[in-house]
Amino acid sequence: MESVAAPRFSGVPGWLRGPLPILLSLPILALAQWATAQAPFLVYIASIVGVNVILAVSLNIVNGMTGQFSIGHAGFMAVGAYIAGKFSLETKDVYLPFMQSVAASDQLMFVFALLLGGAVAAVFGFLVGLPSLRLKGDYLAIVTLGFGEIIRVIVQNTEMFGRALGLSGIPQRSSIFMVMFWVFLTILAARRIASSAHGRSLLAIREDEIAAEAMGVNTTAYKVRAFVISAFFAGVAGGLFAHFVGIINPGSFTFVKSMEIVVMIVAGGLGSTTGSIVAAVFLTLLPEALRSIFTQLGGGDQTLAQRVDQIRMPIYGMLLVALMLLRPQGLFGTKEIWDVAPKWLSRRRKGMR
Amino acid sequence: MNLVPGEPLLHAKSVSIQFGGLRALTDFNLEIHKGDLKGLIGPNGAGKTTAFNVLTGVYRPTSGDVFVSGNRINGRKPHQINRLGVARTFQNIRLFKELTAIDNVKVACLSESYSVVRRETLDRLERGTSALWFTNALHALNNYVDWWRALLLTPGFLREEAEVTKKAEGLLETMGLLHRRDEEARNLPYGEQRRLEIARALATNPKVLLLDEPAAGMNTREKADLMVLIRELREKFSLGILVIEHDMKLVMGICEHITVLDHGETIAAGGPAEVRTNPKVIEAYLGESFAAAHAAAAGSGA
Ligand SMILES: Nc1ncnc2c1ncn2[C@@H]1O[C@H](COP(=O)(O)OP(=O)(O)OP(=O)(O)O)[C@@H](O)[C@H]1O
Ligand SMILES: [Mg+2]
Numbered sequence: 113m114e115s116v117a118a119p120r121f122s123g124v125p126g127w128l129r130g131p132l133p134i135l136l137s138l139p140i141l142a143l144a145q146w147a148t149a150q151a152p153f154l155v156y157i158a159s160i161v162g163v164n165v166i167l168a169v170s171l172n173i174v175n176g177m178t179g180q181f182s183i184g185h186a187g188f189m190a191v192g193a194y195i196a197g198k199f200s201l202e203t204k205d206v207y208l209p210f211m212q213s214v215a216a217s218d219q220l221m222f223v224f225a226l227l228l229g230g231a232v233a234a235v236f237g238f239l240v241g242l243p244s245l246r247l248k249g250d251y252l253a254i255v256t257l258g259f260g261e262i263i264r265v266i267v268q269n270t271e272m273f274g275r276a277l278g279l280s281g282i283p284q285r286s287s288i289f290m291v292m293f294w295v296f297l298t299i300l301a302a303r304r305i306a307s308s309a310h311g312r313s314l315l316a317i318r319e320d321e322i323a324a325e326a327m328g329v330n331t332t333a334y335k336v337r338a339f340v341i342s343a344f345f346a347g348v349a350g351g352l353f354a355h356f357v358g359i360i361n362p363g364s365f366t367f368v369k370s371m372e373i374v375v376m377i378v379a380g381g382l383g384s385t386t387g388s389i390v391a392a393v394f395l396t397l398l399p400e401a402l403r404s405i406f407t408q409l410g411g412g413d414q415t416l417a418q419r420v421d422q423i424r425m426p427i428y429g430m431l432l433v434a435l436m437l438l439r440p441q442g443l444f445g446t447k448e449i450w451d452v453a454p455k456w457l458s459r460r461r462k463g464m465r
Numbered sequence: 466m467n468l469v470p471g472e473p474l475l476h477a478k479s480v481s482i483q484f485g486g487l488r489a490l491t492d493f494n495l496e497i498h499k500g501d502l503k504g505l506i507g508p509n510g511a512g513k514t515t516a517f518n519v520l521t522g523v524y525r526p527t528s529g530d531v532f533v534s535g536n537r538i539n540g541r542k543p544h545q546i547n548r549l550g551v552a553r554t555f556q557n558i559r560l561f562k563e564l565t566a567i568d569n570v571k572v573a574c575l576s577e578s579y580s581v582v583r584r585e586t587l588d589r590l591e592r593g594t595s596a597l598w599f600t601n602a603l604h605a606l607n608n609y610v611d612w613w614r615a616l617l618l619t620p621g622f623l624r625e626e627a628e629v630t631k632k633a634e635g636l637l638e639t640m641g642l643l644h645r646r647d648e649e650a651r652n653l654p655y656g657e658q659r660r661l662e663i664a665r666a667l668a669t670n671p672k673v674l675l676l677d678e679p680a681a682g683m684n685t686r687e688k689a690d691l692m693v694l695i696r697e698l699r700e701k702f703s704l705g706i707l708v709i710e711h712d713m714k715l716v717m718g719i720c721e722h723i724t725v726l727d728h729g730e731t732i733a734a735g736g737p738a739e740v741r742t743n744p745k746v747i748e749a750y751l752g753e754s755f756a757a758a759h760a761a762a763a764g765s766g767a
Binding site for chain 2: 126127129130131300301304305308309310311312313315316319320322323324325326327328329330331333334337341446
């Protein structure tokens with residue numbers, strides 16, 4: 113845990129410290145946008161990776177930092193996706209007259225859609241967080257699982273959301289810039305919360321709820337708030353997803369999706385933001401890599417690759433079992449990469465001597 | 466503050482608690498005033514830790530009342546009681562193991578982290594009202610604003626972080642732990658973990674400090690040092706202190722008033738000399754002297 117007022121910002125005036133990383137990210141993101149303009153497949157893969165990173169980092173706030181076990185994250189993603197998607201569908205042709213161009217107007221509407229999706233998901237986060245006032249461990253897990261499934265079933269039976277067919281024709285307003293910007297915001301928020309009084313309270317709840325309560329931490333309220341912020345970002349991730357695939361249906365937000373995210377944060381180390389990022393990137397790219405490898409092996413024929421894709425979950429499972437046997441605390445444990453990497457490096461150096 | 470002069474900071478009035486058929490505490494009475502240093506002793510399973518748990522809201526008394534600065538606290542949550550000025554340590558050390566020593570203390574430094582309505586104001590409101598939903602709403606408002614302050618790293622937020630860090634460092638220094646600042650709590654030696662628990666409890670700005678066997682597992686020298694330290698803390702932070710301790714000699718040495726429990730019943734209460742010569746106490750303790758010698762190894766209760 114490093115403190116926020118770390119000396120690495122010492123030369124920067126106080127008011128600039130907050131927005132500085134965001135300001136610095138903008139030109140880099142713009143560059144990325146420009147560089148990938150001719151590579152739609154790359155953008156697509158990067159967007160999927162980005163959405164999964166947001167999901168993993170946000171779920172880690174509840175499961176890793178606060179120590180509550182939620183396994184219904186896809187439910188919040190679904191809420192965000194459907195709300196944002198529906199909003200954009202309905203306002204497809206709205207042009208904000210004060211914007212210079214249609215494209216700019218669309219982007220602003222897109223941001224509205226994302227914030228709306230995130231906000232509604234946050235409300236659901238609050239509602240699901242409430243039972244966590246009373247439930248612990250397995251029981252909470254079951255409630256969150258149930259929530260995820262309930263959302264899916266509700267959507268599946270609502271005319272407005274296209275029932276089993278879902279929503280299609282959602283304007284594809286997403287861009288690598290927007291996805292990565294939100295990835296960046298999510299990570300920044302997670303890190304900054306972690307090193308604030310708020311985050312310390314969450315960590316204290318994870319470590320010892322009775323002691324945290326005895327030290328004046330309103331554990332129930334903090335748990336609910338962890339759910340709220342986590343759900344907000346999951347909702348935004350859903351919104352982004354809806355706007356780059358253009359079609360969403362209940363099948364995109366099943367229990368399997370929730371489990372994928374849980375696997376990511378467990379593999380990365382519960383409580384480690386950088387671990388969640390690394391695991392989310394790796395586990396998202398892995399099936400894509402497998403697909404292209406087996407397409408090549410099959411001499412361009414997709415059938416072999418498709419077969420392999422079908423056993424993706426078993427492969428995930430085996431990887432997870434292997435990881436849990438070799439490194440039960442996950443990749444980085446509860447630490448961040450900069451806490452762990454120096455130790456690994458120095459150990460290797462010692463080993464060489 | 467609505468504290469009448471002479472009103473105890475912590476007051477248990479004929480408190481009883483039952484677990485099923487087990488009467489863990491019967492008709493327990495206690496007053497802690499500012500500047501008090503009192504002891505709570507008794508053989509294993511006498512109900513000492515249970516008394517702490519009732520006083521801090523972990524358990525609700527089956528009958529009787531507990532008052533903190535004149536507020537009846539039956540049924541209030543532990544964190545609310547802590548905010549009223551009662552802090553404690555745990556017999557079976559409950560540090561935040563994976564957090565550093567300083568972060569353990571900073572968790573408890575909540576008092577400075579409020580922005581919209583000052584924490585002190587809220588604490589005062591909470592003392593004066595029974596409409597806790599109202600103060601809860603204000604707490605929530607504060608917290609949501611604090612999020613944004615943390616996310617945006619506002620100058621006010623950074624200043625408060627720096628203040629909290631300074632306060633925590635000061636407390637670590639008081640407890641002789643500053644050299645352990647950035648070490649994980651679980652890696653500290655036993656005696657230091659106990660002292661870190663006290664530092665953490667002090668960070669909540671208590672008026673009353675409850676110490677559950679703070680010297681357990683320490684050697685004779687460490688114990689003696691700790692007892693001196695406890696006396697100093699009372700002066701430095703103008704506290705009322707209640708200590709559970711198995712070592713009769715130690716308790717007799719520092720406490721001005723001692724309550725003796727046995728099977729949940731108060732068998733004696735008074736000054737050290739009075740208690741020492743009480744036949745009931747002698748009986749309870751002689752019968753248990755063998756067990757008491759091994760008490761250090763025991764670790765039950767919350
Ligand atoms: N939550 C509980 N449920 C049931 N029984 C309990 C509970 N907490 C404590 N007890 C019982 O109450 C009695 C008093 O326990 P307590 O922990 O208060 O003793 P103690 O005086 O602190 O002893 P020690 O010196 O061993 O710490 C014991 O018999 C214990 O088993
Ligand atoms: Mg005890």
